[in-house]
Amino acid sequence: MALIKHAEPAWLVLADGQIFKGNSFGETGTVIGEVVFTTSMTGYQETLTDPSYYGQIVTQTFPLIGNYGVNSQDFESDKSYVSGYIVREWCNMPSNFRCEDDINQFLKSQHIIGLYNIDTRRLTRTLREAGVMNGAITTENPEQNLSSLLEKIKAYSVTNAVESVTNPESKTYTPECPAKYRVALFDFGYKRNIRQELVKRNCEVIVVPADTTAEQLTALHPDGIMLSNGPGDPAENIQIIENLKEIAKLNIPIFGICLGHQLMALSQGAKTEKLKYGHRGANQPVIDLASGKTYVTSQNHGYAVVGESLNPEIGEVSHINANDKTCEGVRYKTCSAFTVQFHPEAHGGPLDTAYLFDEFISNMQKGAESSCH
């Protein structure tokens, strides 16, 4: 039976009081989060398991979600981190040779509250105009306790995000061939494919907790340091930023992605700002200022580094967003570090900037050569 004739109702209540009535899928109940939208047309499974979405209710602008189901190979972490999930229509008869389950079952297994059959374009336009907004998905009619729900919604903020998603235990991953480099991957809520891109390039990857200090790091003797993506307001991570100040002085090649990029910038004295509604999608054009070329990138961030706040003696903006010209990458002068706001590891999204991993490898190579001499 594919046609869903009767579905239970569910509602989205936004902080500004707007209510969208739709239907329930996934888990039932009430959840509050920061409502954001992503324009990616594929890769919903990657989105659902990307820890950077911690604390957020994610809306898909593409109306048909779940077409190819869910499989065990495309997860970006062990579980789903989104608070809630909103789609126009979900597919209960997915078709793909790798499909193992449908998205409804997946959300249920992850206890994620979902909402479908609302005007997602209207929601997107609301968020675009008003900026990201808190909201709640609920399967209880919200009209009854609206004021108390609204109070809770307004009071909500994403806090201790990194702490909540990082794994306090270190874990080592080794490539099939003998490893050429050892990389310490900071787990701020890392996406699995960052690790895989490194392992693929013959790196032994030691995933370390977010609060790892310079001292602890030195003991691991890494050839390179990878600062991962992750959720939340970067400026909140005061201790991590302090640690990074020291880590930058170790003179080990550093590569940062997304939150890692923001944290590195903060540690070097720059500032971050919250964007009105962020960049979330697989079609964000980024200009590499050195070559002048534009790359299509996958992105998922609500905060950005303020390019002008960067001390030009410490680092310079290397990439900008072609649309709003915000900072998309920094190249540091005082240490062998470069960081990007977008996701070169893709999953989902375009693979066009995967070459940055090669650059990181070559930085490690150079680092190894110079330490020999």
Add this chain to the structure above:
Amino acid sequence: MPLRKDIKKVLVIGSGPIIIGQAAEFDYAGAQACRALKQEGLEVVLINSNPATIMTDKAMADKIYIEPLTLDVVKRVIEIEKPDSVLSTLGGQTGLTLSMQLAEEGFLKSHHVKLLGANPETIHKAEDRQAFKDTMEKIGEPCIPSKVVETVEDAVDFAKEIHYPVIVRPAFTLGGTGGGIADNEEQLRDIATNGLRLSPITQVLIEKCISGWKEIEFEVIRDRKGNVITVCSMENFDPVGVHTGDSIVIAPAVTLSDREYQMLRTASLNIISELKVEGGCNCQFALHPESMQYAVIEVNPRVSRSSALASKATGYPIAKAATKIAVGYTLDEIINQVTGKTYACFEPALDYVVIKFPKWAFDKFVYAKRTLGTQMKATGEVMAIGTSFEQAMMKAVRSTELGVDSMNMKKYETMPVNELLDLLKSGVEDERSFQVFAALKQGVSIQEIHEITLIDEWFLEKLHNLVELEAWLAEGELTEEKYLMAKQYGYLDKTIERMSGQSCPVHKHSVFKMVDTCAGEFKAETPYFYSTYDDENEAEQFIERTNTGKKKVIVFGSGPIRIGQGIEFDYCSVHCVWTLKELGYEAVICNNNPETVSTDFDTGDRLYFDPLTPEDVDNIIETEKPYGVVVQFGGQTAIKLTRHLADKGVNILGTSADDIDAAEDRERFDELLEQCGIPRPEGFTVMTTKEAVKVADQLGYPVLLRPSYVLGGQNMIIAHSEQDVIEYMGIITSHMIENPVLIDKYMMGTEVEVDAICDGTDFLIPGIMEHVERAGVHSGDSISIYPAQNLSKKITDTIIEYTKRLALALHVSGLVNIQYVVYRGEVYVIEVNPRSSRTVPYISKVTGIPMVDIATKIMFGATLKELGYETGLHPAGDYVAVKVPVFSFEKLQDVDTMLGPEMKSTGECLGIGRNFEDALLKGLVAAGYDLKKEGGVLISVRDSEKKEMIRIAEKFSRMGFELYATSGTASYLNRNMIATNTVRKISEGSPNTIDLLESGKIHYMISTSAKGRMPARDSVKMRRKSVERSICSLTAVDTANALANVLLSGRTMNDVELIDITKI
């Protein structure tokens, strides 16, 4: 890198006449290119032989040559105009091939002309099969096991190696002409022989058949800086094996996970980067449904049908971007017009799905083979946008004007399951989606249908949802909840009522969403909308926000390109919009054809991309609340809406609904003619076969039969006997029972056509056109001459007088098209159409009278006098223009090529000359006639025309042609002292006419027969053989005579002057 300083004057090569595989999309691309070039302040020289296009309009280019698209002509244009550059990638395969030839010969270099868009090396790598394979191998992109061969024996040897089935793909042919799938050696020999002959370089590719793999396309753009992006992905409903032009296509691809999607996207970028294309490119892939294995099928390094679709599907103007790139810009320098904020260097995000549904001509070509394969057969297409697959599908189906408003097609509804399944097993037909739907409805499992058709279960599940919804509608009360779900699934109110047997509990109007390239991420001002059932009506908000205070006028377009309703109506619609804007109105366009200029979102003030049915149109009117609507430029598609709109009280601008009806309703029309004192061939209206036989008898054979309310002579025939009447009544009544059939006395006279403009008081005839072929050949298939060459003053005056009377009596406000037959010195009216016609664009261009602009102004109260025009016939100019029809017979198997009252041509060319002979010569050359001056002529004509053949045969004989004829014709000609060889008929054993046609000795065939159509008939077999062998086949004695005269004149294209029509 902004505009290149070394570019000042650019030659744009168009794509020529509309044929299957090369349709209006190149007018859209070409028009965008011309506009983009002019925006840059460049001088634009245009050459295109197709007069029905927007791109050949004076507003589009500085110099316009409506001349044959041959290498020599293009060279001459370059010599005359001395452009510094040629734009190669916007004129379809025709433009690309010509550009490549010019470059390879060194002509461009020696004339200091730069080739923009793609360089010869790129074209070679993409189009030469072996070079392509080598290139793909070099960058590690997998291809299907294949080999380029130049002989049939090599083809057979290779097929043994890779095992059958194999696909044959001829090199350098359009739409895969001459290709096919062979299951065994016999079939392979057949297809390969044909393919090798059709390939201009005698090359075919023999390829492992991968039927059943998913077919995925990407539209890609690259600039010279190396920036690369994909504009859109598309997935075919039909797996590999059906030409993408014949497949239902959905955008974006829907059954691919991110891994698969990114794998193919990356492959596309690698390919375009390696080929170094500067502009648009189309990459087609086959993806194994059960693994990550894929193969590159084809790459087109140019703007294509798919790129037009991708542009309309996303709002990203590929042709414009490609043109800007060609003249030096890079993607990051081109502003995205839609948002005004972002740049062209981004990938559109969709928040809807798009379905393209092809339009085939099988309703006209009853005996044509409907099987779909690697040879494209569709003449046009529609596009539908929806928030769900089901909604888009339902919209697409009703846009195609198949007479259905859902997936239920009568003939399959009642078909037993086993027959349906046999049909599905026997191959892919144009109506396969309806067959699948019927099978699902009868309870066949998705799995079983998947196993037979290999269509992805996702699509079948979606169709099954429709089946379930329809069953749900039919049971129990029609609740508001059910109604709303049906609306979201794309059903019309009347369909819901019919299926539920209940009236709708409420009536909900649709809302409209914007197509903005970015899924709502950025604020956009694109005036481009589609309907859906949701909360927010963005069109309404848009209208409020941009309130200009101007009155709004809706122009209804003409839907998909089909035989009888082509690009000319788009030309008219677009011109009407331009004039409305000029007059200070807000012009709103509604249309559903993705190939056209009218559906470019910046043509009108607003575009609604939706079906053109009464309810769909009501929704638009509800949101727009227009001052009035225009129906007279959108062909029969728009005219059909008139009665409904008038009933709703909508202000119909121009000729009134009642007067339109008076011209179309047989009885009212007869009354009108009587009042005006104008004769017409005697005729009657009948409903049944019995009545038809009786009436035909009374009129005396031959008689003309046709259903009422048709365009393009659909199902129109000349019956010579009672048996014919019975046969055709059978066909006609099976299609449309409720419509009466008209039977007229058939008069074999000269056909004359007039397009006139009337303001209620005065009338203007820009020109009178005369047809080369006598009445009986559809006006769209006749060679038409302007100005008429053989009419006496008396006849001309009568035609002027009749035109005046008819225009005034019908209270025409705007355009009217009238067809006359001059028979034994008398003028009779055949047909009056109070709307624009096929000939309006060409007459406008050659007379310099902007007919649509004037007609539009008249609708708003202007008079001809005020506009500076006299009443009556406009004096003829210095030039003669000859319109020559173009057919796509080689694409359609089993279609009889004999011309008759049913239209068969897909497009047209124009020849303009100082005199009739020159103009005809140009027209024929443009239409692809190879005017050989030696060889054999095979003649086989019906008895009634044998006498006339004498003087024509004599002309060929005098020129030194060897004549051949079947026994009857041969003995007749020999008796009349024209030496003719006798050839056996097919039934008389070998060697016979077919063998002679195969032998290569014959260059022209003149074949007419009393009967045609049935593929089994000898005459039809001969005509089909001549199509297969590319032998010039003439099926009307008048055409043969005209051609003989051109040959006799001894003039060639080198002798005739090339004319820039902007100077006329």
